[in-house]
Amino acid sequence: MNDRFLRACRCEPVDRTPIWIMRQAGRYLPEYRELRARADFLTVCRTPDLAVEASLQPLRRFALDAAIVFSDILLPLGALGIEMTFDPGPRLARPVRTRADIEALAGRPAAEVLGCVAETVRMLRRELDGRTPVIGFCGGPFTLAAYMTQGEGRDGFPEVRALRHRDPEAFRRLLDRLASLAAETLELQIAAGAQAVQIFDSWAGVLDAADYRAFALPAVRKVVHAIRHAGVPVIYFAPAAGHLLADAATCGADVQGVCWRTPISEARRRTGGAVAIQGNLDPAALLAGPDAVRAAARAVLDDAGDAPGHVMNLGHGILPGTPIASVEALVEAMAGSAARRAS
Amino acid sequence: MNDRFLRACRCEPVDRTPIWIMRQAGRYLPEYRELRARADFLTVCRTPDLAVEASLQPLRRFALDAAIVFSDILLPLGALGIEMTFDPGPRLARPVRTRADIEALAGRPAAEVLGCVAETVRMLRRELDGRTPVIGFCGGPFTLAAYMTQGEGRDGFPEVRALRHRDPEAFRRLLDRLASLAAETLELQIAAGAQAVQIFDSWAGVLDAADYRAFALPAVRKVVHAIRHAGVPVIYFAPAAGHLLADAATCGADVQGVCWRTPISEARRRTGGAVAIQGNLDPAALLAGPDAVRAAARAVLDDAGDAPGHVMNLGHGILPGTPIASVEALVEAMAGSAARRAS
Numbered sequence: 001m002n003d004r005f006l007r008a009c010r011c012e013p014v015d016r017t018p019i020w021i022m023r024q025a026g027r028y029l030p031e032y033r034e035l036r037a038r039a040d041f042l043t044v045c046r047t048p049d050l051a052v053e054a055s056l057q058p059l060r061r062f063a064l065d066a067a068i069v070f071s072d073i074l075l076p077l078g079a080l081g082i083e084m085t086f087d088p089g090p091r092l093a094r095p096v097r098t099r100a101d102i103e104a105l106a107g108r109p110a111a112e113v114l115g116c117v118a119e120t121v122r123m124l125r126r127e128l129d130g131r132t133p134v135i136g137f138c139g140g141p142f143t144l145a146a147y148m149t150q151g152e153g154r155d156g157f158p159e160v161r162a163l164r165h166r167d168p169e170a171f172r173r174l175l176d177r178l179a180s181l182a183a184e185t186l187e188l189q190i191a192a193g194a195q196a197v198q199i200f201d202s203w204a205g206v207l208d209a210a211d212y213r214a215f216a217l218p219a220v221r222k223v224v225h226a227i228r229h230a231g232v233p234v235i236y237f238a239p240a241a242g243h244l245l246a247d248a249a250t251c252g253a254d255v256q257g258v259c260w261r262t263p264i265s266e267a268r269r270r271t272g273g274a275v276a277i278q279g280n281l282d283p284a285a286l287l288a289g290p291d292a293v294r295a296a297a298r299a300v301l302d303d304a305g306d307a308p309g310h311v312m313n314l315g316h317g318i319l320p321g322t323p324i325a326s327v328e329a330l331v332e333a334m335a336g337s338a339a340r341r342a343s
Numbered sequence: 344m345n346d347r348f349l350r351a352c353r354c355e356p357v358d359r360t361p362i363w364i365m366r367q368a369g370r371y372l373p374e375y376r377e378l379r380a381r382a383d384f385l386t387v388c389r390t391p392d393l394a395v396e397a398s399l400q401p402l403r404r405f406a407l408d409a410a411i412v413f414s415d416i417l418l419p420l421g422a423l424g425i426e427m428t429f430d431p432g433p434r435l436a437r438p439v440r441t442r443a444d445i446e447a448l449a450g451r452p453a454a455e456v457l458g459c460v461a462e463t464v465r466m467l468r469r470e471l472d473g474r475t476p477v478i479g480f481c482g483g484p485f486t487l488a489a490y491m492t493q494g495e496g497r498d499g500f501p502e503v504r505a506l507r508h509r510d511p512e513a514f515r516r517l518l519d520r521l522a523s524l525a526a527e528t529l530e531l532q533i534a535a536g537a538q539a540v541q542i543f544d545s546w547a548g549v550l551d552a553a554d555y556r557a558f559a560l561p562a563v564r565k566v567v568h569a570i571r572h573a574g575v576p577v578i579y580f581a582p583a584a585g586h587l588l589a590d591a592a593t594c595g596a597d598v599q600g601v602c603w604r605t606p607i608s609e610a611r612r613r614t615g616g617a618v619a620i621q622g623n624l625d626p627a628a629l630l631a632g633p634d635a636v637r638a639a640a641r642a643v644l645d646d647a648g649d650a651p652g653h654v655m656n657l658g659h660g661i662l663p664g665t666p667i668a669s670v671e672a673l674v675e676a677m678a679g680s681a682a683r684r685a686s
Contacts, residue, residue: 069563155498158662159604161627205583207603240548243585243604260504261551261586284504292508319501 001130005065009196009233009255011276011309016338018065019331020135020236022260023317024058025070028324031057042087045071051120052127061324062331066133066196067124069189071117073139073200074147078113079162080177081106082148086259095151097159099170105177110184117185121192133196136189140201140238141178141219145171148178156206164211172215179219183226190230198235199223199253205241212244217251227309227329235278241314260315264304276309280332283314286322290329297333346472348408352539352576352598353476354619355651357473359681360644361408362674363478365580366660367401368413371667375401384429388414394463395470402475404667405674410467410537412532414460416543417490419528421456423520424449424572425491438494440502442513446577448520453527464535472481476539479532483544483581484521484562484576485618488514491521499549522562526569533573541578542566548584555587560594567595577660578621582659588613603658607647619652626657629665633672 005018009290026032035044035054044050054070059088074082082105083093095104111118117136124134139147149159163171186197193244204216224234237257238248249256249271256275258267260282267277285296304310312334318327348361359549369375378397378522387393397413417425417433425448426436439445453571454461460479467477482490485503492502506514547559565575580600592599592614599618602612603625610620628639640655647653655677661670 087542125502153498155496156627156659158627158630161625162630165625165628165639166631207606208606210606261549263551282504282508284501285501285508287501287505288509296508316499 002065002132003279005287005311006133006196006233008090008309008311009235009276011254013308017094017304017310017312017334019312019334020064020066020068020282021058021318021327021330022068022314024062024064024068025054025341026318028059028318028322028327029061037089040073041088045075046116048116048119048123051116052123055120055124056127059128059342062327063335064132064331066135067128068135068137068198069117069124069194070138071120073137073143073202075117076110076114076138076181077144077148079106079108079110079181079184081108090147092148092151095159096148096174097163099167102170102174102177110181114185116186118188118192121189121194123262125193126173134194135196135198135235136186136192136194137184137198137200138185138223140199140204141175141182141199141223142207142216143203144178144182145174146203146206148174157203160203161206165213175219176222177216179222180226186227188232190227190232195226196233196235198237198257200240201236201238201241201248204244204248206236207244209243213247217247218257220248220251220253228252237278249275250320255309255311258312258315264300264310268304268307268309273307273309276311277304278311278313280315281312283319283322284315286326286330287319288326289323292324293326294333295330297330301337345408345475347578348654349476349539349576350451351652352578352619354597356651360653360677362655363407363409363411364401364670364673365411365657365663366435367405367407368397369661370663371665371670372404384415384431384525387464388418389459389465389627391459391462394459394571395466398463398467399470402471405670406678407475407674409478410471411478411480412460412464412467412537414463414547416480416486417549418460419453419457419481419524420491422449422451422453422524422527423651424451432496432663433490435491435494439491439517440506442510445513445517445520453524454531457528457531461531461535464532464537468536477537478541478578479529479535479537479568479661480541480543481525481528481566483542483547483559483579485543485550485559486544486546487521487525488517489546489549493620500546503546504549505543507558507588511558517567518558522565523569525566529566529570533570533575537575539576541580541600544579544581544584544591547581547587547591549550550587552586552590552619558649560590563591563594563596571595577606578654580621593617593673598652598654602659607643607653611647611650616650616652619654619655619668620647621656623658624655624658626662626665629657629669630662631669632666633668635673636669636672638655639671639677644680 024196148159235255239259489500578598581594582602600621
């Protein structure tokens with residue numbers, strides 16, 4: 001098996017820096033747009049045949065070092081009775097804003113809602129047959145709470161911060177509940193064969209460090225602690241969260257993902273070298289074409305240096321308008337880096 | 344005159360911490376919504392009678408220590424031939440993305456486009472008759488470039504980062520051009536009577552520190568340098584930009600505005616006490632009601648301590664859904680802080 005990615009997550013030596021790309025199965029791929037012309041986003045997520053197809057599409061084109069299961073961080077909220085649509089962003093039927101709303105949440109077993117995701121992981125493992133590892137994922141508890149309270153994506157997610165100010169105790173209970181759900185989400189995927197997992201705490205960066213430590217971080221720790229026994233590498237990714245990095249690095253994850261705002265060298269320094277680092281090529285550099293991508297990739301690799309424990313990735317999900325040629329240039333640059341390292 | 348705000352900007356002693364509120368003339372005020380029912384956003388900006396009315400509305404209700412002229416950071420782009428609408432966010436008729444686009448920009452005198460804003464400042468000074476100072480403002484060059492390249496608001500503004508990767512030299516020229524325009528925008532308002540100015544670099548935080556230093560910061564310095572002779576306090580505000588704060592503090596402004604993610608005490612430490620600090624109460628705390636606001640205001644004042652050079656403000660624009668009672672509680676808490684300080 002190509003275990004370059006798993007080795008880098010564990011800070012073990014590798015022949016070259018592994019690469020995968022957040023949202024590698026996405027709108028920048030014509031074959032994904034075709035798939036989505038036939039089925040809406042939630043249908044693809046919930047239909048293992050289609051989700052496996054989406055997950056495999058980028059691996060047919062590019063020599064990536066990991067596959068990630070096609071799903072969405074909000075899917076597990078179905079277990080709490082939350083209904084939502086995507087057009088294209090998520091929109092919840094009813095936001096959850098008060099203590100009463102939180103106490104009224106349903107408590108269905110996560111497996112009822114996530115059986116499809118587990119099946120996708122199983123099929124993906126079979127299809128890949130060891131060619132690359134499969135990554136499972138969940139949303140960070142705070143990020144799930146941000147969507148639940150706001151009801152949709154919104155700059156700064158003010159409603160979740162309002163809940164923190166209005167009723168800190170209810171907020172804490174919500175986060176604890178979501179930590180359990182996130183842990184179940186990962187457990188199911190690991191049991192189905194996921195060989196690594198990533199916690200996407202996409203909006204943690206809207207908190208200041210004190211609130212992050214008091215509310216969001218304990219919930220992340222609970223998730224990581226719950227799955228530690230499984231022994232698969234855990235990646236924690238919070239973009240636009242440089243001010244939280246030193247705290248985030250104490251969550252128990254093996255890898256900290258950083259966005260393009262935090263250089264890899266700085267991330268290493270600020271986490272004391274205790275964890276591996278994933279990232280952080282600016283996804284916007286890919287909009288600028290192959291030459292710009294090669295220069296940006298070289299800059300990231302040079303900044304990361306030769307110490308073990310670096311997983312190449314973008315600093316955020318790949319953008320829908322990204323040219324295929326840019327992704328090819330990036331993946332080729334990574335293959336070329338092996339020769340460079342060997343020379 | 345109530346010069347508490349101007350004194351705090353200059354780090355001079357004050358009887359109590361002054362307060363004004365970003366977007367204090369805005370949708371949370373029923374009288375503003377009434378005004379907007381009669382005239383669209385750009386019409387209010389461009390009609391001095393209406394803009395003065397909007398600017399004065401919050402001062403009739405609350406004992407604020409400064410007025411800010413009602414306008415928009417994108418208004419000056421008319422001098423470059425940029426056309427736009429607001430519904431409610433800005434949408435440009437044609438984004439500016441290439442070197443050719445940049446070279447084709449018009450070069451009308453800013454005064455042609457901004458005469459209405461200068462007139463608003465003059466009328467506002469007359470109406471206020473020394474009761475509070477008047478703040479003029481402009482957008483930071485990078486932030487203006489972000490809207491020009493993207494064509495609308497968008498998370499992370501990828502197109503401006505793509506331009507930086509595609510054609511750094513054209514990007515630099517665009518920023519230099521926008522720095523001249525921003526400086527003219529402030530000059531006009533100062534000449535008309537603005538007693539302080541704020542540079543809103545609302546999206547600078549999407550850059551990493553290296554690109555900020557190489558591109559955005561020199562353009563901000565050019566703006567500040569151009570108006571230095573006028574001797575009015577200059578405030579520089581970049582939210583979600585804690586990673587840029589030490590650099591931003593070297594731009595020449597008297598005051599650094601920080602969002603709720605960066606505590607005032609930390610901002611003071613990281614700027615070496617060289618400048619005053621403005622901020623940073625979480626606007627979401629106001630959604631949570633008067634009790635939450637009082638607690639949050641006390642926390643900000645305690646964190647800021649007794650050293651001179653603090654202007655109270657929110658950490659971002661006030662949210663449209665903010666209850667009036669929350670703003671009253673905040674402004675009353677500031678008045679009460681004088682008694683606390685005197686005791």
